[in-house]
Amino acid sequence: MKFASALSASIFAACLVSLSANSPTFFHFVPNWHNTVYAAADDGFGPLDSSAPSGITVDEIIQRMGKRESEFNRARENYIFRQSVKIQTISDDTGKPDGEYYQVTDITFDKQGRREERVVFAPQTSLERVQMTPTDFDEIEHRLPFVLTAEEMPQYDIKYLGRQRVDELDTYVFEAGPRTIEKGKHYFQGKVWVDQQDYQIVLVNGQTVPQDTRRGHADLQPPFTTYYEQVDGKYWFPTYTKADGTLHFPAADGAPRQDVHMRNIVRYTDYKQFRATSRIIYNGEDITNNRAPEDNKNQQNQNQQQNQNQRQNQNQQPAANSPH
Numbered sequence: 041m042k043f044a045s046a047l048s049a050s051i052f053a054a055c056l057v058s059l060s061a062n063s064p065t066f067f068h069f070v071p072n073w074h075n076t077v078y079a080a081a082d083d084g085f086g087p088l089d090s091s092a093p094s095g096i097t098v099d100e101i102i103q104r105m106g107k108r109e110s111e112f113n114r115a116r117e118n119y120i121f122r123q124s125v126k127i128q129t130i131s132d133d134t135g136k137p138d139g140e141y142y143q144v145t146d147i148t149f150d151k152q153g154r155r156e157e158r159v160v161f162a163p164q165t166s167l168e169r170v171q172m173t174p175t176d177f178d179e180i181e182h183r184l185p186f187v188l189t190a191e192e193m194p195q196y197d198i199k200y201l202g203r204q205r206v207d208e209l210d211t212y213v214f215e216a217g218p219r220t221i222e223k224g225k226h227y228f229q230g231k232v233w234v235d236q237q238d239y240q241i242v243l244v245n246g247q248t249v250p251q252d253t254r255r256g257h258a259d260l261q262p263p264f265t266t267y268y269e270q271v272d273g274k275y276w277f278p279t280y281t282k283a284d285g286t287l288h289f290p291a292a293d294g295a296p297r298q299d300v301h302m303r304n305i306v307r308y309t310d311y312k313q314f315r316a317t318s319r320i321i322y323n324g325e326d327i328t329n330n331r332a333p334e335d336n337k338n339q340q341n342q343n344q345q346q347n348q349n350q351r352q353n354q355n356q357q358p359a360a361n362s363p364h
Contacts, residue, residue, distance in 0.1 A: 086205035088213060098200040101212055104239040106190030112240060112275045113187045117155070119277075120148040122310045125180060129169050130301040137303070139167040149314050169300050170287075175226065175259055179248050183228045184266055184306055185278035186244045188216065195219060195227070203236070206243060210236045221250055230263070240276045242268045256292035262302045271311045281306040 093101060124144045128137040144161040188196065201213040211233040218227035230246015245265045252259035262285035268276040283304040291297045 084207045088202045088204045090202035093200075093203065093212065101200070101234070101239065102193070102198055102214075103190075105234050105241070106188065106193050108239045109187050109241065110189040110191065112277075113189050115275055116187075116277065118314050119311050120146070120314050121277075121308055121312070122146050122160075123180075124307045124309070125304075126306075127167070127172070127176075127304045128302070129167060130303050132299075132301065139165075139169060141165040141167050141172060169298075170302070173259060175248075176261070178226065179261055180306060183226065183248050184264055184281045184283075185308065186228050186232075186241065186246075186266060188228075188232065188241065201231070204233070206233055209233075209242055211242060212236060216246075218249065226250070235276065238270075238276065240268075242276050253290060255290045258289045258292075260287040260289065262287060262304065264304070272313070277308065277311055279308050 092098070122144065123146075125142070127141040129139040130136065131138040142161075142163060142165075143159060146158045146160055148156060148158060150156050188198075195218055196216050197219050199215040201215055204211055204213050214232045214234065215230070216232050217229040221227070226248050227250075228244070228246055229249045230244060232241055233243035234240065235242045243266070245263070247263045248261045251261060262283040264281055264283035266278050266281040269279045271277045271279070281304075283302065286299050286301045289298040289300065
């Protein structure tokens with residue numbers, strides 16, 4: 041078994057695989073996903089009303105949701121935020137973490153206005169029973185903070201399940217999963233809760249698919265739940281993801297099956313809208329605050345007129361010691 045701490049730091053950003061596994065070359069669908077992936081607690085969930093929505097059709101809800109999610113997806117690209125990722129293996133004997141990967145990253149922009157990720161805290165990993173692969177970082181970036189835009193909707197089968205109250209929100213509930221699996225791509229599969237007023241996702245619960253379950257090549261991820269908050273008064277942003285489950289790595293090369301309990305938490309905080317500043321450079325000189333020639337001429341005329349008026353006023357005032 042190869043310890044994860046001996047691996048290059050460049051691979052710590054994606055999917056969880058057994059330490060005995062090699063990099064996967066192709067993937068299989070998760071069997072019976074609809075029976076196994078859900079991990080959300082029932083706290084705060086009202087009963088599911090499976091009757092048809094009133095005053096609006098299901099197709100209209102889906103269409104409005106796609107439009108709003110597309111708007112949000114574009115808006116989120118103009119926000120900076122902090123992302124903290126904690127991935128733990130849990131001991132079967134103590135129920136406590138026996139290995140951890142932790143990284144805090146600021147998602148921001150450079151001076152040229154280009155998106156960048158700046159790692160601000162990353163202690164040495166203590167994971168030993170699993171190692172992270174490129175699929176994990178892809179999941180953290182694209183599927184944990186799930187967005188279902190109008191452009192992506194043709195890739196998914198979307199089924200209306202009903203209406204449900206979640207905490208203080210009235211929501212529509214849908215089941216979503218990929219229509220087909222393209223080689224080399226991953227998708228979200230699970231449940232989606234959509235706010236009935238804003239037509240935007242406020243909660244998701246599901247799993248990344250496909251997952252590689254081949255012996256000796258297993259590449260697995262636990263089910264996850266992501267919560268969203270309205271942080272700017274307009275859009276719902278992902279703020280908290282929790283994944284908790286046991287990964288069943290199949291037996292390989294004479295070794296028994298490996299079961300690893302995972303507990304992963306991702307937090308998205310400090311959302312702020314990015315306001316770019318621009319400069320005007322001419323012949324290597326910053327002329328951002330320089331006036332155009334016509335503006336300078338107008339300003340000179342205004343100054344001359346003001347000086348002339350001041351002189352006229354002074355001539356009209358009586359001298360301080362003149363007799364009355």
